[in-house]
Amino acid sequence: MIKTPYLLFLGDAPDQLAAKVAQGIKDWRPDHAVGQFRLPGCGADLGLADLTLQQARTAGAQTLVIGVANRGGVISQAWKKVLVMALEEGFDLASGLHNLLRDELDLVAVAEACGRSLHDVRVPSVKYPIASGIKRTGKRCLAVGTDCSVGKMYTALAMDLEMKKRGTKSSFRATGQTGILVTGDGVPLDAVIADFMAGSVEWLTPDNDGDHWDHIEGQGSIFHVSYSGVSMALIHGGQPDAVILSHEPTRTHMRGLPGYGLQSLEALRDTVLPLARIANPACQVVGVSVNTQHLSETDALSYLADVELRMGLPAVDPFRQGAGRLVDALAAI
Amino acid sequence: MIKTPYLLFLGDAPDQLAAKVAQGIKDWRPDHAVGQFRLPGCGADLGLADLTLQQARTAGAQTLVIGVANRGGVISQAWKKVLVMALEEGFDLASGLHNLLRDELDLVAVAEACGRSLHDVRVPSVKYPIASGIKRTGKRCLAVGTDCSVGKMYTALAMDLEMKKRGTKSSFRATGQTGILVTGDGVPLDAVIADFMAGSVEWLTPDNDGDHWDHIEGQGSIFHVSYSGVSMALIHGGQPDAVILSHEPTRTHMRGLPGYGLQSLEALRDTVLPLARIANPACQVVGVSVNTQHLSETDALSYLADVELRMGLPAVDPFRQGAGRLVDALAAI
Numbered sequence: 149m150i151k152t153p154y155l156l157f158l159g160d161a162p163d164q165l166a167a168k169v170a171q172g173i174k175d176w177r178p179d180h181a182v183g184q185f186r187l188p189g190c191g192a193d194l195g196l197a198d199l200t201l202q203q204a205r206t207a208g209a210q211t212l213v214i215g216v217a218n219r220g221g222v223i224s225q226a227w228k229k230v231l232v233m234a235l236e237e238g239f240d241l242a243s244g245l246h247n248l249l250r251d252e253l254d255l256v257a258v259a260e261a262c263g264r265s266l267h268d269v270r271v272p273s274v275k276y277p278i279a280s281g282i283k284r285t286g287k288r289c290l291a292v293g294t295d296c297s298v299g300k301m302y303t304a305l306a307m308d309l310e311m312k313k314r315g316t317k318s319s320f321r322a323t324g325q326t327g328i329l330v331t332g333d334g335v336p337l338d339a340v341i342a343d344f345m346a347g348s349v350e351w352l353t354p355d356n357d358g359d360h361w362d363h364i365e366g367q368g369s370i371f372h373v374s375y376s377g378v379s380m381a382l383i384h385g386g387q388p389d390a391v392i393l394s395h396e397p398t399r400t401h402m403r404g405l406p407g408y409g410l411q412s413l414e415a416l417r418d419t420v421l422p423l424a425r426i427a428n429p430a431c432q433v434v435g436v437s438v439n440t441q442h443l444s445e446t447d448a449l450s451y452l453a454d455v456e457l458r459m460g461l462p463a464v465d466p467f468r469q470g471a472g473r474l475v476d477a478l479a480a481i
Numbered sequence: 482m483i484k485t486p487y488l489l490f491l492g493d494a495p496d497q498l499a500a501k502v503a504q505g506i507k508d509w510r511p512d513h514a515v516g517q518f519r520l521p522g523c524g525a526d527l528g529l530a531d532l533t534l535q536q537a538r539t540a541g542a543q544t545l546v547i548g549v550a551n552r553g554g555v556i557s558q559a560w561k562k563v564l565v566m567a568l569e570e571g572f573d574l575a576s577g578l579h580n581l582l583r584d585e586l587d588l589v590a591v592a593e594a595c596g597r598s599l600h601d602v603r604v605p606s607v608k609y610p611i612a613s614g615i616k617r618t619g620k621r622c623l624a625v626g627t628d629c630s631v632g633k634m635y636t637a638l639a640m641d642l643e644m645k646k647r648g649t650k651s652s653f654r655a656t657g658q659t660g661i662l663v664t665g666d667g668v669p670l671d672a673v674i675a676d677f678m679a680g681s682v683e684w685l686t687p688d689n690d691g692d693h694w695d696h697i698e699g700q701g702s703i704f705h706v707s708y709s710g711v712s713m714a715l716i717h718g719g720q721p722d723a724v725i726l727s728h729e730p731t732r733t734h735m736r737g738l739p740g741y742g743l744q745s746l747e748a749l750r751d752t753v754l755p756l757a758r759i760a761n762p763a764c765q766v767v768g769v770s771v772n773t774q775h776l777s778e779t780d781a782l783s784y785l786a787d788v789e790l791r792m793g794l795p796a797v798d799p800f801r802q803g804a805g806r807l808v809d810a811l812a813a814i
Contacts, residue, residue, distance in 0.1 A: 279707040281738045338676040345675050345710045373717035373760045374612040377678045380703070381710035405614045408759070419755065426741070427706045 150242045150267050150332040151210035152180045155199060155234075159227055160187045161216045167192035169244060169326050170215025176305050176320075176330050182209040187226055192216070201230075201237045211267070213329055214243040221247050231255060235264045242267035244325035269328040271339055272348070279346035279385050281427060286356030289478060290388035290424075291366040291437065294416050296375060296403045298396040299439035299466075300366035301327055306471035307392075307478070308363045314475070317360035321352050323382065327365045337367055337378055345378065349385025361478060364388065370419055371411045372402055383420060387428040390478050391420055392435050393461075397451055398442040413459060434477040436463035483575045483600050483665040484543035485513045488532060488567075492560055493520045494549045500525035502577060502659050503548025509638050509653075509663050515542040520559055525549070534563075534570045544600070546662055547576040554580050564588060568597045575600035577658035602661040604672055605681070612679035612718050614760060619689030622811060623721035623757075624699040624770065627749050629708060629736045631729040632772035632799075633699035634660055639804035640725075640811070641696045647808070650693035654685050656715065660698045670700055670711055678711065682718025694811060697721065703752055704744045705735055716753060720761040723811055724753060725768050726794075730784055731775040746792060767810040769796035 156170040164171070174181045174194045183199035186192070199207065212234040218227065223245070231241060231249075235258045243249050249266040250256060259266050267273075289307065291300040304320055305327075311318035320327070322334025335348045353362045364386045368375030393413050402408040417433050424431040436455055440448035448465060455463040462473040489503040497504070507514045507527045516532035519525070532540065545567040551560065556578070564574060564582075568591045576582050582599040583589060592599050600606075622640065624633040637653055638660075644651035653660070655667025668681045686695045697719045701708030726746050735741035750766050757764040769788055773781035781798060788796040795806040 281706040281735075281741060283740070338674075340675050341671075342673050342675060342678050342711045342714070343671040343708065346707055370713070370756070371759055373614040374679055375676065376717050376756075377710035377712075377714035378675050379710075380713035381675070384706035384709050402614075407616070408614060411759075422752065423703070423709075426704055426744075 150329075151240055152332050153182045153209055154180050154211050154213040154242075155182055155201070155204040155209040155239065156184045156194060156196065156215045157212050157230065158184055158186045158190050158192045158194070159214070159216050159218070160189045161192035163191045164193070167194065167216045169329055170194055170213070172326050173213065173215060173330050176309070180332070182207045185212070185230065187230070201234055201239070205237055205239070210240060211242050212239040214241070214245060215329065218245055218247075223247060223252060228252070228254065232258050235259050235262050238262070238264070240265040240267065242269060242329060244269045244329055246270065269325050270336055272336055274348075274351070276335070276340060276344040276348035276351050278343060279350050283428070284350070284353070284355045284387060285358060286360045286362065287389045288353055288362045288364060288386055289390040289392065290364045290382060290386045291392045291394050292379065292383070292416060292420050293366060293369045293394040294371060294411050294413060295369050295396065295399055296372050298394045299437060300394045303392055303394055303437040303466055303471065303474070304363040304365050305330070306466040307474055310471045310475045311361060317357055319360070319362050321362050321364045323349070323352070323365040323367050334365075337382070338375070342377070345381035346385030349382055353386060366394070371416070373405065373408070380423070383424050384427045388424055388431055389428060390432055390434045390481060391424060392437050392474060393417060393433060394437045394439070396439040413455065417459070432481055433461065434481060435461050435474045437474065438463060438465050440465040440468060483662075484573055485665050486515045486542055487513050487544050487546040488515055488534070488537040488542040488572065489517045489527065489529065489548045490545050490563065491517055491519045491523050491525045491527070492547070492549050492551070493522045494525040496524045497526070500527070500549045502662055503527060503546070505659050506546065506548060506663050509642070513665070515540045518545070518563070520563070534567055534572070538570055538572070543573060544575050545572040547574070547578060548662065551578055551580075556580060556585060561585070561587065565591050568592050568595050571595070571597070573598040573600065575602060575662060577602045577662055579603065602658050603669055605669055607681075607684070609668070609673060609677040609681035609684050611676060612683050616761070617683070617686070617688045617720060618691060619693045619695065620722045621686055621695045621697060621719055622723040622725065623697045623715060623719045624725045624727050625712065625716070625749065625753050626699060626702045626727040627704060627744050627746060628702050628729060628732055629705050631727045632770060633727045636725055636727055636770040636799055636804065636807070637696040637698050638663070639799040640807055643804045643808045644694060650690055652693070652695050654695050654697045656682070656685070656698040656700050667698075670715070671708070675710070678714035679718030682715055686719060699727070704749070706738065706741070713756070716757050717760045721757055721764055722761060723765055723767045723814060724757060725770050725807060726750060726766060727770045727772070729772040746788065750792070765814055766794065767814060768794050768807045770807065771796060771798050773798040773801060
């Protein structure tokens with residue numbers, strides 16, 4: 149568990165896109181974002197106060213989160229200087245970088261000397277169990293996609309936020325690096341050992357109140373040959389009561405797989421539902437979430453109306469329209 | 482790659498079952514088994530010559546294979562003494578034990594001093610790629626099961642052996658510890674990091690001659706909630722041209738999952754085939770392999786005849802009847 153709130157380190161991010169992890173934290177957990185820390189030349193701005201390390205500590209910040217991709221996979225000396233000072237000021241560090249904080253011997257030494265923690269969210273810190281398949285109490289919703297990167301995390305976060313606004317018991321359960329940094333907790337599923345994937349999802353979504361919903365962050369796609377095993381483990385480990393189908397309608401092929409065409413939402417429904425019902429016979433497909441960012445408003449609404457008619461399910465773009473109707477669909481089951 | 486041939490170390494195995502890895506090597510690769518090495522009190526016997534370390538070296542043995550489960554997960558002092566002597570005599574060591582040779586500091590020190598290798602086949606020694614999904618040359622056959630431990634490895638080994646007898650180009654591709662020790666090579670798939678599972682299967686079954694068959698050892702079951710992600714990665718990473726359905730008809734529930742009933746062979750066919758065709762549109766289900774060890778000969782033959790009629794596919798128990806008809810089915814596609 150990463151201590152909150154955070155000071156968001158943007159470093160020398162060349163542009164806003166490079167700081168998308170920090171942006172995600174600010175968008176979804178504004179209470180966790182005390183301020184931002186930028187180096188000279190930084191091209192990103194979250195619209196948060198620029199704080200010194202000391203100001204951020206005074207404001208209550210517990211962890212400096214590296215919310216930016218580093219260039220060339222190297223933690224530069226300019227970054228290193230700030231990170232060391234942050235440890236000395238009493239911050240823990242958290243990072244989703246490919247190169248790990250724990251592999252930087254100087255950071256490890258300072259962290260030990262200061263009694264601080266280094267969180268590398270790309271690697272699991274827990275010894276997960278083998279999945280037991282035993283039915284858990286509480287409700288679970290899983291977003292599955294026709295492809296990778298079609299908006300599954302966004303959908304789950306938006307549904308969680310909508311439920312919290314309504315006063316419904318709800319948790320977002322992160323399974324990827326950004327999601328873990330957003331919430332401060334989760335399972336870096338793509339880095340888990342094969343035998344323990346489904347078990348790690350069971351661990352992530354334990355017994356809960358009967359009226360509590362876990363919104364499980366999906367990964368990959370059952371149709372994406374590189375990552376389908378991870379998606380499968382989420383379907384069985386997650387024991388979802390409700391599945392949301394996610395889609396990006398303008399893709400011409402599967403992400404990173406030029407030879408592979410997109411599958412339909414109908415195929416996704418017909419593939420996932422029988423598999424999900426092995427772990428949870430009551431599972432239902434309750435709605436469709438479409439990422440319409442590459443469509444005009446008119447085309448988007450027309451596409452959504454068509455999907456809704458074809459599938460007999462509420463179909464929304466939660467970014468354009470909010471997740472209200474998806475949450476309504478959950479409330480109905 | 483583990484150097485062959487082997488001296489099979491049976492230690493103080495209490496009975497024949499405890500030495501089943503060694504038995505598998507002797508059954509499937511008799512040419513690799515120069516002899517056996519037993520300690521006082523050993524209750525297992527492979528019917529091989531009992532050789533001293535020196536005799537085995539003289540007979541050409543390159544690797545001492547620990548073909549037996551150890552008691553309580555500890556490498557005893559009695560074993561340790563033999564293992565150290567073997568390293569000094571010029572043997573590499575190979576093991577599928579849960580506790581690793583590489584964690585035994587005295588073995589590591591002796592191996593380094595003698596220039597010998599320690600092979601722990603439960604952990605990957607290769608940095609596998611992310612699966613590319615690119616179509617590979619050569620043919621591949623994958624055994625999939627309605628459950629774990631229904632005879633998938635046996636089926637693949639039997640088909641490989643039958644093809645070799647017929648002079649057909651064929652390889653058994655191991656994905657589990659026993660299979661790796663039998664063949665000296667493979668991928669310990671259940672220990673691979675999630676993101677690289679399908680890529681490791683692609684790596685294991687590379688481009689080959691157009692008339693060469695890989696027989697890929699299956700793992701788990703798409704219906705087994707603990708391990709279905711691993712099975713999924715085999716279906717997509719393996720790009721099988723042919724699938725064999727494997728089944729054990731007397732199970733009352735899924736292995737290790739008392740609340741989960743068995744799925745039918747028809748359900749397995751209907752679930753796996755559409756998923757397999759994403760990676761290989763030409764994939765066909767060509768036969769059924771039934772583990773009838775808990776049925777009488779009459780009941781077994783009657784069961785197989787019924788399956789054959791129902792499914793319209795050759796249905797055999799390769800242990801009772803050989804894998805000839807399954808290989809015939811491959812030849813026909």
